[in-house]
Amino acid sequence: MIKRKTRRLMTGTLGATLAVVMLSGCGQAAIGGEASAAKTETLKIGVLIPTSGVYAEIGSDTAKGFETYLELNDSKIAGRDVEVVVADTAGDPAIGKTAAQRLIQQDEVDAVVGVVSSAVGLAIAPDMDAKKTPLIITVASGVPVGDSPYVWRSNLPATGSDVGAAPVVGKYLAETVGDGVYTMASDYAGGRTQIEGFLNGYTSAGAKTSGEVFTPFQTTTDYQPYLAEIKAANPSAVYAFYAGGEAVNFVKQYEAFGLKGQIPLFGLSTLASPEVLEAQGDSAVGINQFGEWSANIEGDVNKEFVAAYVDLHDSEPSWYSATAYLAGQMLEEALAQDAEGEDLRTKIMEGLKLLEEIDSPMGTTKFEGSNQSPTHDVLRVEITRENGVFGNKIIENLGPAT
Amino acid sequence: MSTLMIIIFNGLAVGVLLFLIAVGLSVIYGLMDVLNLTHGAMVLVGIYLAFDFVSRGIPFAVSLLLATAAGAVLGLLLYFVLKPLLKYSELTQALLTLGVAYIITDVIHAIWGTSFHSVPAPQALEGSVSLFGEVYPIYRLAVLVVGGILATAVILGFERTTYGAILRAAVQDREMLGTIRINVNMTFLGAFVLGTALASLGGALGAPILSASPGLDHQLLLFSLVIVVIGGLGSARGTLVGALLVGLVQSLGAAYSGGFAPFLLYVTMGLFLILRPSGLFGLKSARAAY
Numbered sequence: 187m188i189k190r191k192t193r194r195l196m197t198g199t200l201g202a203t204l205a206v207v208m209l210s211g212c213g214q215a216a217i218g219g220e221a222s223a224a225k226t227e228t229l230k231i232g233v234l235i236p237t238s239g240v241y242a243e244i245g246s247d248t249a250k251g252f253e254t255y256l257e258l259n260d261s262k263i264a265g266r267d268v269e270v271v272v273a274d275t276a277g278d279p280a281i282g283k284t285a286a287q288r289l290i291q292q293d294e295v296d297a298v299v300g301v302v303s304s305a306v307g308l309a310i311a312p313d314m315d316a317k318k319t320p321l322i323i324t325v326a327s328g329v330p331v332g333d334s335p336y337v338w339r340s341n342l343p344a345t346g347s348d349v350g351a352a353p354v355v356g357k358y359l360a361e362t363v364g365d366g367v368y369t370m371a372s373d374y375a376g377g378r379t380q381i382e383g384f385l386n387g388y389t390s391a392g393a394k395t396s397g398e399v400f401t402p403f404q405t406t407t408d409y410q411p412y413l414a415e416i417k418a419a420n421p422s423a424v425y426a427f428y429a430g431g432e433a434v435n436f437v438k439q440y441e442a443f444g445l446k447g448q449i450p451l452f453g454l455s456t457l458a459s460p461e462v463l464e465a466q467g468d469s470a471v472g473i474n475q476f477g478e479w480s481a482n483i484e485g486d487v488n489k490e491f492v493a494a495y496v497d498l499h500d501s502e503p504s505w506y507s508a509t510a511y512l513a514g515q516m517l518e519e520a521l522a523q524d525a526e527g528e529d530l531r532t533k534i535m536e537g538l539k540l541l542e543e544i545d546s547p548m549g550t551t552k553f554e555g556s557n558q559s560p561t562h563d564v565l566r567v568e569i570t571r572e573n574g575v576f577g578n579k580i581i582e583n584l585g586p587a588t
Numbered sequence: 589m590s591t592l593m594i595i596i597f598n599g600l601a602v603g604v605l606l607f608l609i610a611v612g613l614s615v616i617y618g619l620m621d622v623l624n625l626t627h628g629a630m631v632l633v634g635i636y637l638a639f640d641f642v643s644r645g646i647p648f649a650v651s652l653l654l655a656t657a658a659g660a661v662l663g664l665l666l667y668f669v670l671k672p673l674l675k676y677s678e679l680t681q682a683l684l685t686l687g688v689a690y691i692i693t694d695v696i697h698a699i700w701g702t703s704f705h706s707v708p709a710p711q712a713l714e715g716s717v718s719l720f721g722e723v724y725p726i727y728r729l730a731v732l733v734v735g736g737i738l739a740t741a742v743i744l745g746f747e748r749t750t751y752g753a754i755l756r757a758a759v760q761d762r763e764m765l766g767t768i769r770i771n772v773n774m775t776f777l778g779a780f781v782l783g784t785a786l787a788s789l790g791g792a793l794g795a796p797i798l799s800a801s802p803g804l805d806h807q808l809l810l811f812s813l814v815i816v817v818i819g820g821l822g823s824a825r826g827t828l829v830g831a832l833l834v835g836l837v838q839s840l841g842a843a844y845s846g847g848f849a850p851f852l853l854y855v856t857m858g859l860f861l862i863l864r865p866s867g868l869f870g871l872k873s874a875r876a877a878y
Contacts, residue, residue, distance in 0.1 A: 237702070238693075238697075238702075238802060238803070239802060239803040240801060240802060240803040240804075242697070242702035242802045242803070243702050243703055243704060243802070246702055277803075401842070402842075402849055402850045404803065404807070405807055405810075405850050406842075407797075407798050407799075407804070407807065408598070408602055408797070408838070408839070408842075410594075410595070410598040410602075410839065411595050411598065411599075411838075411839045411840070411842035411843035412842060412843065414591045414594055414595050414598075414722065414843060415591065415843050417591070417722070418591045430704070430801070431704050431799065431801035431802070431803065431804070434704045434706060434799050434801065435798070435799055438706060438799070442716060442723075442725040443716070443722075443723050443724070443725070444716055444722075444723025461703065461704070462704050464703070464704075464705075465703070465704040465705050465706040465799060465801075466706065467706060467708075
């Protein structure tokens with residue numbers, strides 16, 4: 187039953203440079219040579235993502251975002267050649283753990299980037315500790331980073347009821363929609379924590395929900411029974427957390443069973459993300475979603491990122507690609523700190539602790555006092571479609587979340 | 589009340605779709621004793637083919653026929669891959685067919701990528717109607733009707749035709765069948781091709797509801813196995829009842845037990861395994877379905 191696929195990703199530009207490394211000065215003790223040898227030591231990055239299963243497309247967007255960073259920086263991070271090793275988690279904690287262990291122990295990567303499913307993130311955190319290897323989570327929001335000094339993130343967390351975008355969104359909907367929001371999410375670590383955070387913000391602002399449901403994760407294709415129940419509850423709005431293939435079916439069926447246009451649909455930016463929009467089609471138009479990134483964020487870094495991404499991959503970047511790009515920036519900035527350390531792993535770790543502020547696709551990413559995870563503004567965007575082309579219009583900035 | 593009615597109705601519609609997806613597995617497993625775990629992948633082939641044909645502008649009905657034909661051709665190829673296995677244990681079969689299933693899904697992703705694709709329902713069947721005072725998509729009604737007709741045809745073909753009689757006889761005792769000058773190999777080949785063609789057709793017909801996405805094959809294979817356990821091996825009628833039951837348990841469970849829906853499904857299957865291991869209408873015991 188176990189599906190394993192580890193393959194080395196050697197993109198066109200990387201391919202040539204990857205093979206020939208670790209040559210000059212390795213093992214030589216010549217004075218002066220050591221510093222330059224250390225300088226040219228190849229940086230080995232593990233990209234731990236699902237390349238199969240329901241989150242395969244999110245994994246693909248993650249890899250593309252990281253590749254875009256390398257592409258824009260001559261395939262180098264802090265002047266070092268970069269070797270990328272991709273490992274497949276299949277979105278499954280058991281398979282993900284094996285994949286992570288292989289990256290850390292066999293490939294001996296200097297840092298790991300990615301992780302889509304929070305269940306996978308939770309399973310692998312002890313392995314990062316054991317080998318003192320830094321992990322930068324880019325998608326999974328339900329993994330507590332403070333527990334381990336080696337686990338960092340480039341996206342907003344949802345690890346408790348008071349962190350991340352969800353409580354900010356909860357408070358906002360309590361103020362703008364009022365009572366009667368119905369919450370709905372995939373039944374797994376990610377969905378549970380996102381809803382918990384939302385409810386904290388929502389109820390502490392004095393609002394009451396009209397109901398909640400958690401749908402079985404990865405086994406639900408038919409949402410009709412849940413939607414029928416929602417209709418019967420007559421809520422003021424629905425706040426939903428879905429991603430990937432589940433988001434496609436949910437949003438399409440929300441329209442097919444007549445809820446669209448009757449009950450406003452809100453969600454986090456996973457709900458109608460670019461990689462699912464084409465499949466969702468017109469059913470996604472009008473969804474209002476909240477997140478830390480939009481292709482329309484002003485700023486040179488975001489413009490450059492979006493343009494390079496479209497150019498390189500011939501597809502629109504998503505939030506997943508943007509946070510993966512930021513992970514590249516974080517590695518760059520961490521190594522640029524030139525922190526003390528016996529190996530690259532330690533240098534990255536020590537460097538990450540010194541991070542303060544990065545100009546990122548999210549606008550400004552702040553790390554000060556935010557416990558190994560960034561501070562980003564939460565945006566409300568609306569999905570639009572003109573002449574068949576999807577867009578996301580920024581409606582409002584809800585302010586910073588950590 | 590109308591909420592309950594629409595949920596029950598939807599459960600039946602989903603059940604009919606599940607029947608089309610699972611019947612091939614039941615026929616192949618019951619008849620040939622081959623635990624064909626490529627079944628979910630074959631359904632996925634049907635879904636992606638429907639997506640491919642429809643997006644090329646081929647009318648939906650024609651796409652269904654093409655997907656069915658492609659499923660039959662693939663089944664023919666698959667039969668010769670799996671034929672040497674007939675004499676080995678079910679574990680060997682499970683391992684090999686699962687391996688082949690992974691190859692099939694990887695080929696699917698190599699051709700169509702890992703993106704999600706939705707398949708639009710044919711124009712005449714787009715939109716929704718009012719049913720029990722609730723909004724219900726027309727396409728699902730159409731699946732209920734078309735699926736119902738197909739289910740009747742399969743069951744009648746299985747129970748009332750000479751070929752059906754031969755198939756049923758083969759489930760019972762294939763050596764005996766050989767002694768009365770019936771080519772058992774050809775019978776098996778026919779049943780196998782029929783099974784994969786139905787899997788592909790079920791996928792294509794379900795495509796506008798299920799959407800084409802990676803990982804779907806596992807879910808569908810699991811549903812099919814549960815249905816076959818409940819309905820009994822090699823019985824088309826049992827598969828239909830099993831599928832309707834699974835559809836209803838899923839729908840009602842989802843609406844009224846929240847997160848317990850999958851649990852209820854496996855409780856149902858467990859009860860059948862304990863109390864009636866041969867399933868509802870099984871011609872053989874489902875001894876190998878553990």
